[in-house]
Amino acid sequence: MKSSIFCSAVFLFLSSCASINSVSLTPIPSERNKKVRTEKSKIIFLGFNFDNDFVDDAVEDLKKQCPNGQVTGLLTKDENINYFLYFVWKKQITASGFCVSVKDSLNNKTSDAKIATEALLNAKSEQ
Amino acid sequence: MKKFISAILLLFFFSCAQLHHVQLGEVTSHPDYVQKPFDIKVNEMGINLGEAKALSKAFLSAEGSKDAENIATFISLFQMGPITGNPVYVKDYAKNLIQIIYEKCPSGMVTGLMSVRETRKYPVISGEIVRVTGYCLIKKGS
Numbered sequence: 001m002k003s004s005i006f007c008s009a010v011f012l013f014l015s016s017c018a019s020i021n022s023v024s025l026t027p028i029p030s031e032r033n034k035k036v037r038t039e040k041s042k043i044i045f046l047g048f049n050f051d052n053d054f055v056d057d058a059v060e061d062l063k064k065q066c067p068n069g070q071v072t073g074l075l076t077k078d079e080n081i082n083y084f085l086y087f088v089w090k091k092q093i094t095a096s097g098f099c100v101s102v103k104d105s106l107n108n109k110t111s112d113a114k115i116a117t118e119a120l121l122n123a124k125s126e127q
Numbered sequence: 128m129k130k131f132i133s134a135i136l137l138l139f140f141f142s143c144a145q146l147h148h149v150q151l152g153e154v155t156s157h158p159d160y161v162q163k164p165f166d167i168k169v170n171e172m173g174i175n176l177g178e179a180k181a182l183s184k185a186f187l188s189a190e191g192s193k194d195a196e197n198i199a200t201f202i203s204l205f206q207m208g209p210i211t212g213n214p215v216y217v218k219d220y221a222k223n224l225i226q227i228i229y230e231k232c233p234s235g236m237v238t239g240l241m242s243v244r245e246t247r248k249y250p251v252i253s254g255e256i257v258r259v260t261g262y263c264l265i266k267k268g269s
Contacts, residue, residue, distance in 0.1 A: 021147065021148055022148045022149070022150070024150040024151070026152060026153050047143060048143065049143055049144050049145070049146075050143065050144055051144050052144050052146040052243065052245050055146070055149050055241070055243060056241075056260070058149075058151060058241065059151065059154055059239040059241050059260070059261075059262075062151075062154045062239075063154055063156055063239065066154065066156065067156055068156055068157060068158055069155075069156060070153060070154065070155040070156075071153060071154040071155075072153045074151055074152070074153060074154075076149060076150055076151045078146075078148055078149045078150075091146055093149050095151050102155060102156065102157045
């Protein structure tokens with residue numbers, strides 16, 4: 001009897017439950033040689049969480065892994081992992097993508113920026 | 128009594144942060160461009176009707192609390208569907224984000240855009256926040 005209670009307590013303690021909040025993806029490049037990845041997480045006990053600053057370094061991490069390049073095909077997963085009857089849970093942000101050369105991407109960016117600027121100016125004049 | 132008031136005040140100023148959603152955009156680095164960081168935050172007050180109902184029960188008379196409960200139930204009938212955080216009563220509060228990004232980065236060359244949707248929870252009310260951080264690419268020497 002005691003051992004079965006002990007086993008179920010251990011099972012409860014070690015079991016975890018994962019749920020996904022959101023997933024986002026940016027356009028995937030043809031050149032997919034260099035993968036980059038970052039993971040940021042925070043353990044929260046009984047819901048006591050006073051800031052979400054742990055996600056702030058994610059972009060900086062990706063920049064370090066791809067200096068003088070562009071990180072694209074970025075898959076961002078935002079998930080919750082609950083441990084032991086929801087007393088403890090982990091918020092986890094995982095971002096993975098590909099580092100490509102920046103040569104063409106900045107030209108595209110300039111033309112994209114022009115299109116976006118024109119669209120905004122049009123929207124402003126309509127207002 | 129003083130202790131009770133202090134405890135209520137402490138509860139009122141005690142806030143918890145809840146993260147709903149994070150999204151990252153493409154990140155571009157180039158030696159010819161300087162990256163100027165920017166940070167934008169828009170927020171709106173949300174109201175937790177369940178907590179408002181519970182508080183009205185504690186502080187109002189039996190009749191008053193019943194009225195408050197009926198009003199809360201009536202309002203909640205119009206607030207259906209998937210939500211993040213508490214309901215807000217100004218639905219367009221994040222509408223001008225693109226405009227603000229444009230003002231922060233007039234060149235329009237934005238990179239490393241990260242949007243965070245979070246809630247700051249207080250008793251009954253909450254701050255429903257949308258935070259956007261990113262970098263504006265500026266050509267060196269311009």
